[in-house]
Amino acid sequence: MTATRVCALSELEQDAAIRVEIEGVPMAVVLDSNGVVHAIGDTCTHGDISLAEGFVDGETLECWAHGSAFSLRTGRPLNLPAYEPVPVYAVTIDGDDVLIDPTPQKEA
Structure with missing residues (x-):
């Protein structure tokens, strides 16, 4: 699938x-303290809470409701x-644009 600007x-x-x-x-999009942008599913798997x-x-990223932290x-x-x-x-970062491929990544 093609990456989409978010x-x-x-x-x-x-x-x-x-x-x-x-x-x-x-999806939850995060700019971490090292300047790396991440995108993960936004719904906590313990409860239907926005991460x-x-x-x-x-x-x-820690769920505010019950404290589960996700890598x-x-x-x-x-x-x-x-x-x-x-x-x-x-x-993908292209200039000032943040692009996300909505296909979930497979673990290595």
């Missing part, structure tokens, strides 16, 4: 997440109560 890089705040949708698929409303800490690189939960991963999406 926002401008300049719209992202460091260590914060925003919620975007591509073709009805919700974009959570807390960014390094390379993790921004792999989508895997790092603690309970969540035990299922969220999808991870490929991000």
Whole structure:
């Protein structure tokens, strides 16, 4: 599938997440403290909660409701109560444009 522009890089705040949708698929887009942009599924697998409303800490995004933290690189939960991963999406930066391929990445 083709990558879709979701926002401008300049719209992202460091260590914060925003919620975007591509073709009805919700995603959390994060600019981490190292300046890397990540995109993961926006719905916590423990509860139907938007992860974009959570807390960014390094390379993790923590659900505000129950505290499950997800790896921004792999989508895997790092603690309970969540035990299922969220999808991870490929991000491309083109100038000031943030592009996301809505096809979930396969783990290496």
